Amino acid sequence: MVLKSESTGVEKKFYELCSKLCAELNLEIYDLDYLKGSHTLRVFIMDPATKTAVIEDCSRLDRALTPFIEEEEWMPSELTLEVSSPGMFRHLSSVKHFEMSIDQDIQFSVMARLVSEKFPGLPKSLQGERKIIGKLKSVDSEGICVIANDFELNLKYEEIKKANLEPALDLE
Numbered sequence: 001m002v003l004k005s006e007s008t009g010v011e012k013k014f015y016e017l018c019s020k021l022c023a024e025l026n027l028e029i030y031d032l033d034y035l036k037g038s039h040t041l042r043v044f045i046m047d048p049a050t051k052t053a054v055i056e057d058c059s060r061l062d063r064a065l066t067p068f069i070e071e072e073e074w075m076p077s078e079l080t081l082e083v084s085s086p087g088m089f090r091h092l093s094s095v096k097h098f099e100m101s102i103d104q105d106i107q108f109s110v111m112a113r114l115v116s117e118k119f120p121g122l123p124k125s126l127q128g129e130r131k132i133i134g135k136l137k138s139v140d141s142e143g144i145c146v147i148a149n150d151f152e153l154n155l156k157y158e159e160i161k162k163a164n165l166e167p168a169l170d171l172e
Helices: 009-024 055-071 095-100
Strands: 028-035 040-046 080-084 105-110 131-139 143-148 151-156 160-165
Touching: 009 028, 009 040, 009 055, 040 055, 055 080, 095 131, 131 151
Parallel strands: 040 080
Antiparallel strands: 028 040, 105 131, 105 160, 131 143, 143 151
8 A cells, every 4th residue: 555554363264355356246346444432444446447336336235244244253243344446536545556546636735834945846836735636647666746826746655644636516
């Protein structure tokens, strides 16, 4: 992972099981979160062709997981399962997520405010900002390039606190 730590323990087991079941259902796992305190497993899935999921896809994975939840020893005794699509404003936490979002608008927060000392030529409109919206232009293993206010901003992943898609909504 890039903006999120690697899965370990029970969360890793959930990820491996869900990935296997998704592959059998011709789906992909987009992301997974296990909230230990509430025993909530959130699985975000998508159809590789459409990059989203419909309710029937979510139901199929839910039904496929049920026997494992009831029979596997390592499963928490109380588990709340939530299966959904990644959504329109999907979070971006891996290189693959960013790659799938090239040429789209994203919103992201940076660890430290933007300053012209670090980004020469930084427009005044971006100086001091921590939350930015821009078009994702490129992605590599080290970071991303975003065009924000006509300025090319190159950031390493460790400089980004969180990121998500920011789709344009036509409200007419």
